[in-house]
Amino acid sequence: MKPEDEIQAVREGFAKGGYICDKQIATSIFLSRKLGKPILVEGPPGVGKTELAKATAEYLGQELIRLQCYEGVDEAKALYEWKYGKQLLYTQVLKEKLGDLMEGTVGLKQSMDRLHEFDDTFFSTEFLEPRPLLKALWSEKGAVLLIDEIDKSDDEFEAFLLELLSDYQISVPELGTIKAKSTPIVFLTSNNSREIGDALKRRCLHLYIPFPDSKLENDIIKARVPDVEEGLRKQLVAFVQGLRTLELKKHPSVSETIDWARTLVLLHAETLDAELVRDTLNVLLKFQDDIENVDGEINALTTQAQKASA
Amino acid sequence: MSEVLTEFIRALRAADVRVSISESIDAGRTVELVGFDNRQVLKHSLGQVLAKTEEEKLSFDETFDKFFAFDQFKPPPKREDGPGQAKDGEGEGEKSESGQDAPSDGEGGEEGGAPSMPGQSSGGDGGAPQGAQSGGKPGGGPVNEGDVRQAGPNAPGGQNLLEMLEAGDAAALQMALAEAARRTQLNRIRLFTQRGMYVRRILEEMGLETLDQAIETAEREGTEAGDARGQEIREMRDGLRAQVRDYVEQQLELYTANAGKRLREEVLSQVRLSNVDHRDAKVIRQLVKKMAKKLIALNSRRKKRTLRGQLDVRKTIRKNIEYDGLLFDIVWKSEKVDRPKVMAICDVSGSVAQYTRFLLMFLYSLSEVLPQVRAFAFSGRLGEVTDLFEKEGIEKAIAETMHVHGGGATDYGMALEDFADLALDDVDHHTTVIMLGDGRSNNANPRADILDKIHDRARRVIWLNPEPKSLWNTGDSVMRSFTPHCDRAQTCASLKDLERVVSELLRTAV
Ligand SMILES: Nc1ncnc2c1ncn2[C@@H]1O[C@H](COP(=O)(O)OP(=O)(O)O)[C@@H](O)[C@H]1O
Ligand SMILES: [Mg+2]
Numbered sequence: 001m002k003p004e005d006e007i008q009a010v011r012e013g014f015a016k017g018g019y020i021c022d023k024q025i026a027t028s029i030f031l032s033r034k035l036g037k038p039i040l041v042e043g044p045p046g047v048g049k050t051e052l053a054k055a056t057a058e059y060l061g062q063e064l065i066r067l068q069c070y071e072g073v074d075e076a077k078a079l080y081e082w083k084y085g086k087q088l089l090y091t092q093v094l095k096e097k098l099g100d101l102m103e104g105t106v107g108l109k110q111s112m113d114r115l116h117e118f119d120d121t122f123f124s125t126e127f128l129e130p131r132p133l134l135k136a137l138w139s140e141k142g143a144v145l146l147i148d149e150i151d152k153s154d155d156e157f158e159a160f161l162l163e164l165l166s167d168y169q170i171s172v173p174e175l176g177t178i179k180a181k182s183t184p185i186v187f188l189t190s191n192n193s194r195e196i197g198d199a200l201k202r203r204c205l206h207l208y209i210p211f212p213d214s215k216l217e218n219d220i221i222k223a224r225v226p227d228v229e230e231g232l233r234k235q236l237v238a239f240v241q242g243l244r245t246l247e248l249k250k251h252p253s254v255s256e257t258i259d260w261a262r263t264l265v266l267l268h269a270e271t272l273d274a275e276l277v278r279d280t281l282n283v284l285l286k287f288q289d290d291i292e293n294v295d296g297e298i299n300a301l302t303t304q305a306q307k308a309s310a
Numbered sequence: 311m312s313e314v315l316t317e318f319i320r321a322l323r324a325a326d327v328r329v330s331i332s333e334s335i336d337a338g339r340t341v342e343l344v345g346f347d348n349r350q351v352l353k354h355s356l357g358q359v360l361a362k363t364e365e366e367k368l369s370f371d372e373t374f375d376k377f378f379a380f381d382q383f384k385p386p387p388k389r390e391d392g393p394g395q396a397k398d399g400e401g402e403g404e405k406s407e408s409g410q411d412a413p414s415d416g417e418g419g420e421e422g423g424a425p426s427m428p429g430q431s432s433g434g435d436g437g438a439p440q441g442a443q444s445g446g447k448p449g450g451g452p453v454n455e456g457d458v459r460q461a462g463p464n465a466p467g468g469q470n471l472l473e474m475l476e477a478g479d480a481a482a483l484q485m486a487l488a489e490a491a492r493r494t495q496l497n498r499i500r501l502f503t504q505r506g507m508y509v510r511r512i513l514e515e516m517g518l519e520t521l522d523q524a525i526e527t528a529e530r531e532g533t534e535a536g537d538a539r540g541q542e543i544r545e546m547r548d549g550l551r552a553q554v555r556d557y558v559e560q561q562l563e564l565y566t567a568n569a570g571k572r573l574r575e576e577v578l579s580q581v582r583l584s585n586v587d588h589r590d591a592k593v594i595r596q597l598v599k600k601m602a603k604k605l606i607a608l609n610s611r612r613k614k615r616t617l618r619g620q621l622d623v624r625k626t627i628r629k630n631i632e633y634d635g636l637l638f639d640i641v642w643k644s645e646k647v648d649r650p651k652v653m654a655i656c657d658v659s660g661s662v663a664q665y666t667r668f669l670l671m672f673l674y675s676l677s678e679v680l681p682q683v684r685a686f687a688f689s690g691r692l693g694e695v696t697d698l699f700e701k702e703g704i705e706k707a708i709a710e711t712m713h714v715h716g717g718g719a720t721d722y723g724m725a726l727e728d729f730a731d732l733a734l735d736d737v738d739h740h741t742t743v744i745m746l747g748d749g750r751s752n753n754a755n756p757r758a759d760i761l762d763k764i765h766d767r768a769r770r771v772i773w774l775n776p777e778p779k780s781l782w783n784t785g786d787s788v789m790r791s792f793t794p795h796c797d798r799a800q801t802c803a804s805l806k807d808l809e810r811v812v813s814e815l816l817r818t819a820v
Contacts, residue, residue: 003344003351027354034343035336040362202330206362 006030010059019048019055020220028207029056029185038165038186040150040201043209046253048220049189052209053146056185063139065184066146067132069153075160079170081129090127125175133164134178142182151190158197161188165203212254214241214308220254225261231309235272236261238308242301243284246294252284259283271309274302314488315341318377320497321564322360325369329360336360347481349378376564378484471517472524475546487557490515499562508558513551521547651682651740655729657747658712659689659720665776666716669746670708674699684733687711689718692728720750722788723757730760737767745773745796749782749789758791765795774802 001009010026032039041049057064067078094101105111130138136145147161164170168180188204190196212220217237221228228236237257244251252260260283269276277298285291294301315337319329329337336359344351353374361370474482491497494511521543529540654673658666673685684696693715699707737743743764749756765771773796775782775789782789793799 002348003355004348007351023350024354024357027351028358031340031343031355031358035339037336039358042364198328201362202333204362205358207358208364208367 003030013059014055015223017055017058018223019051020216020223021048021052021055022212022216025052025207025209028205031205032185035205036183038188038204039207040196040204041187041189041207041209042192042196044211044251044253045191046255047209047211048254049187049191049209050146050148053144053148053187053189056187057144060142060144060185062141062185063143064146065132065136065139065143066148069147069149069151069157071152071154073153073157077131078157078160079131079133080172081131083127083129087127128175133170136184136186137168137170137178137180139184140181143184145184145186147186147188149191150188151193151196155197158200162197162200162203165200211244211251214238217241217254217257221257221261224258225265227265228261229270232264232269232271233261234309235305236264239272239277239301239305240284242304243294246297248285248290248293249287250285250290256284256286272302272305274299277302312338312341313492314346314485317488317492317497318356318373319360321373321377322370325373325564327361327366327369327373333360346378346485352378373564376560471520471550472543472546475550486516487512487554491557491561496558496561499558501562505555505558505562509551509555512554512558516550516554518547521550651738652742652744653684653686653733653737654744654746655686655688655692655725657689657720657725657745658687658716659747660717661720661750662748662776666712669776670711673746674707684736686729686732687715688720688725688728689715690721690724691715692725692732694732719752720747721754722747722749722751722792723755723760726757726760726764730763734764734767737764739767739769741768743768743771745771745792746776746802747773748775748777748787749773749792750786751788753786756788756791758788758795761792761795765797770797771795772797773799775799776802 007023007026007030010029011021011023014021014026028039028041031037041052043049053066054064067073102111102114105114128134132145132147136143150158150161165186168183169177171177188196188200211217214237217240218233221233221237225233240252240257240260260280263280263283264272264276267276267280278295281291281294281298285294315334319334319337322329337356340355340359341352344355346352353371356374357367357370361367471486473479474486490512493515494508496508496512499505499508525540525543525547528536528543530536656666656669656673658670662669670687673683683699684694685699686692687695695707695711695715698710702710745761761771773789773792777787778801781787789799
């Protein structure tokens with residue numbers, strides 16, 4: 001199949017699952033699979049970065065494994081932990097059996113050697129609690145690994161990820177090297193709260209998802225809020241698009257447009273008017289400042305939006 | 311990795327897109343994967359592999375569009391008539407416009423414009439498409455096609471130029487062009503004066519000779535069909551030449567725009583001002599700012615020299631006489647640097663419209679450097695804009711000046727009268743008066759006598775005329791009556807000229 005056809009197939013597959021995207025986004029899925037490279041997805045909050053990973057998992061029929069990053073996330077939370085509880089329990093059991101076990105050993109040295117044989121047991125995968133990254137490596141059928149909001153983690157963790165993402169393997173001191181059973185598709189998302197390091201960027205494909213244009217946003221609303229009438233849908237999308245041209249602390253994102261559309265449907269609205277907008281504006285704008293600041297523009301924006309459906 | 315890709319990465323780097331070795335390897339794999347056929351897929355793919363910030367993506371898109379200008383080679387319309395091919399082409403077009411394509415992509419059309427159907431050009435459905443192109447002259451096509459085939463190998467890659475042209479194989483032509491550009495080192499182009507040379511070399515590289523031969527062969531037949539065929543190839547050749555010229559033009563812009571900001575400045579400063587369009591205004595401003603800074607640096611360097619000046623023996627001895635010749639109080643020679651006092655009068659009338667914006671920008675920056683610049687502007691009547699320049703930002707100041715004084719019909723006589731009223735009393739032997747204008751007075755009395763008065767009082771009068779000297783005194787230009795009252799009158803049509811004038815001004819004005 002030609003690349004453009006494969007890309008189109010991705011788009012159509014996504015659309016079936018309710019994720020509506022442009023060619024740029026579909027291309028990154030195509031490329032990532034062919035080149036075996038992770039995708040770093042950047043863009044403002046709520047434009048569907050996380051959703052993209054979910055949609056990909058669904059489209060490919062693979063498991064979605066998600067690692068939500070936060071300040072201080074570390075290897076133990078991301079890769080694996082030893083099951084101390086289980087280890088402890090086994091030690092208790094072992095203690096009781098100690099007499100039996102040591103039977104026949106002569107002197108401390110021999111006893112120790114005998115004990116050491118159990119090391120391997122304690123530090124075997126039996127006692128390993130896999131966290132998202134290891135789960136992804138272990139996945140038999142291949143998985144979609146979502147490392148969400150990487151910008152919230154620290155540089156150190158980023159450096160650690162770099163090793164993992166360079167050849168999809170990781171070395172665990174007690175176990176040696178663990179290699180991916182089948183290369184996962186990896187998404188890293190960032191809301192740009194900090195710059196992602198160059199090294200990591202070099203290793204990844206880079207996808208920037210901006211706010212959608214009105215055509216795309218209309219399609220998204222159509223897919224996500226099928227109950228909303230076409231006329232109202234065009235108006236509300238036009239209104240949101242208008243809001244995004246204003247100077248605001250936080251622009252409404254796709255997620256807010258969806259919420260707003262749902263709200264308007266609940267209110268049985270058929271068309272947009274200034275009063276309706278004022279009553280529901282807090283669904284779109286999260287800062288009181290913003291709500292107050294746009295108040296003067298609402299009439300104009302609403303009139304403009306009304307024209308969009310005409 | 312393909313040479314074209316290497317070249318493209320070079321252009322990207324010049325456009326401030328950082329590309330590491332590993333990324334260029336990824337790019338190579340990407341091109342292997344997606345090929346050059348579909349422009350949009352290529353663009354999206356390489357963009358994700360090579361550009362990793364929002365700014366880099368902007369630069370990338372711009373550079374890509376210039377570098378892979380696939381749409382330069384629009385397939386000739388005849389293709390649509392051809393059986394089979396046309397269908398293929400339509401299929402592509404449909405897809406690109408289908409369904410949910412975001413309109414912001416804006417590339418649906420282009421995608422269709424870059425059909426690359428390998429082998430299409432060698433497709434042998436006889437003279438059918440050719441006949442169509444030669445205006446339906448029967449017989450002409452097939453015979454000559456045979457001739458043409460001899461001129462070059464038919465193998466892909468070494469494809470014959472004429473065949474590619476006839477097939478309208480945009481992708482193949484584009485690759486051939488890019489390859490020829492690489493071999494002629496088009497990436498070294500820096501000056502617009504080099505365009506012609508590169509166009510010629512690239513055409514030769516692409517196989518211009520084979521076209522010329524084909525024309526000759528066809529026309530030597532002496533038949534009507536032969537002549538028609540010759541004419542046909544001639545037209546294709548001219549079309550190709552125009553396309554190559556466009557391409558070279560774009561590349562010039564690409565490399566001058568990107569090959570480091572310094573190079574751009576250097577090149578820009580040689581470009582005649584009239585060629586400097588609106589879009590470049592920003593760059594000019596930076597350049598002028600930098601020039602202004604350089605002027606300041608020049609000034610302060612000269613100042614420093616005075617600090618560690620030489621011993622003034624005469625003055626020192628005279629001063630120390632009272633100490634019986636013991637040298638207590640040492641006097642150093644100091645070279646006093648007076649900053650020149652400047653009055654600048656700028657013509658902002660319609661006839662110099664394309665220069666004024668620039669001249670005013672320059673003037674503005676100049677007045678930032680030299681505290682004693684008084685600025686005046688006029689079309690018909692003249693007004694002082696010094697305060698405006700002092701208080702407002704450059705954009706506003708210029709816009710305001712243009713708004714109040716700009717665009718009208720020139721009347722040098724009236725303007726000079728106004729100037730005399732406003733400022734003649736302040737002109738003294740420290741003052742340099744600069745006239746910026748074309749000296750076209752719309753057949754009104756230029757009042758050169760007032761300029762004469764100004765000249766008498768001023769330290770110097772300099773006239774900078776954006777027109778080349780050959781145009782002075784043509785039409786309504788009355789430079790000849792002004793020049794006797796100027797210490798210097800020169801053409802100032804480029805930044806380089808201006809820079810020279812200004813540094814000279816700073817050096818000589820005492
Ligand atoms: N292109 C899209 N198609 C369908 N739904 C979308 C799209 N973009 C965003 N959404 C919806 O918007 C909401 C926010 O998306 P999310 O992926 O969490 O944003 P992000 O991760 O970029 O902050 C989700 O509920 C998602 O369903
Ligand atoms: Mg998210």
